[in-house]
Amino acid sequence: MDIEHLAKLSRLKLTDAEKEKFSNQMGTIIEYIEKLSELDTENVEPTANLLGLSNVFREDVATKPLTNQAPINDSPAHSKGHYEVPKII
């Protein structure tokens, strides 16, 4: 398991100490979850939703939504109703 690659995919800047600790612990955990390979699941359907729901429809009734500003107020940096982020390019 490539902990650096996983940290990058997860957008986590792990410290060297964390990388070492997590690598060891992850090894033990993955060894444990490998036990699922003992089971033959060739013809078993996977379960994602327990109630077998697929599309759920409702009447299209107009309601009063949140204002745009309400969620933006929780942002650590915002101005004029927009999120502010560090420079991208």
Add this chain to the structure above:
Amino acid sequence: MHRTTITQARELLHSKKLSSVQLTEAVFARIDAVEDKVKAYAHLMREKALEQAKDADAKIAKGEELPLLGVPIALKDLICTQGSRTTCASKILDQFVAPYNAMVVNQLNAAGAVIVGKTNMDEFAMGSSNENSSQHPTMNPWALDRVPGGSSGGSAAAVAAHECIAALGSDTGGSIRQPAAFCGVTGLKPTYGRVSRFGLVAFASSLDQIGPITKSVADAATLLNVIGGKDIQDSTSANVPLPDFTQALNQDVKGMKLGIPKEYFTGGMQPEVEKAVQEGIRTLESLGMQTVEVSLPHLDYAVAAYYIIACAEASTNLSRYDGVKYGYRSSKSDNLVNMYENTREEGFGEEVKRRIILGTFVLSSGYYDAYYLKGQQVRTLIKQDFENALEKCDVIAAPVTPYPAFKIGEKMDDPLQMYLADIYTISANLAGIPAMSIPCGFVGGENLPVGLQLMGKHFDEASLIAVGHKFQQATHFHTQQAPV
């Protein structure tokens, strides 16, 4: 006064022997007296609670009757409350104030409840001990050097220490039932889809469910009546009839079949815990229930399947915490990607990072079929096990935990051992069935509580309530008081 149940409080309030303001002040006086020792709360909502109590008294004076009118209730701090913080016990949401209420909060408000505050928890509900809170651990009111369980440990401890009359928690792999067992209170995880998850901060969306933590099964029935039901804001909430669960309190259990799953009794429990659970089963037999042996053959695979599915969903759900939309942003960043990485590294605690990494691994290219798909297939097998077992019986009886509350710090260095502590509770989440923990005994020199687990068919919480209530009428474990 603070020691009352919902049922008792309602009687006192409606007969005007007590006002909601008096009851709410008594609860806050109790919090002031014991909270230094227990640390059950993340933060309190004192002023607002007293306003709600005054409103409730005005309504009572007008003769209004609502199921929770004037009753002080606590909420796990991952249930969104408009205008008050919802932190998930995480630094990354430390200052987050939701712009709307969770559906259950609107339901509690409509039922007249007084919201006391938000209870401590394992960060993002990831943990079995409350030690993963970014604020402070919570102590078990029965033994202050022991954990209250988790992740709804704050709610369970608050109920056990009478720092509220009842509480809501959430249960993804046992997070209501395990702390209820460790703290000697009643905890009910409803069927997946019974209670709206709108405004519940998501950990693993296919497993999460909100439920009551209370001083009695009767109280759990009252609370479930309030929070259950279809909600168009949560498309996974089920469009099924919502019965009056308090009717189940009058139901006889004579002749009902109690399934005993043999795989749960193969020596994995501490002998004293097993003895208490077996005695609980004998009590149910003495009430006229008929025991039958049932089999849940894939029990041994539940923890592995659970950690694959739960971590995969968590890694996806927690990708929204990016330093842009919510509270915390690292100050150390010079570009966008750097900002994401530093914010998440500084904002998340160790267990959350471990699960994000594990979830990312099982979903990553080349491993998806071997882990995530396999986990979902094993989930199907576990669900089928329960369907088969519940054809032979009405309710399944089992342990909740292999041992009573452990010492603070005891399992923190070994995540796999911590995960295995959830072995008896996880299957009910994978299968989506309702499950409840009720106190069934005390063990050891420290008199630590033990829980008995009852599991039932999808949407048949009523049978669990009927059996649990009859058990509590015949026993006194649930009325024992924690020494704090």
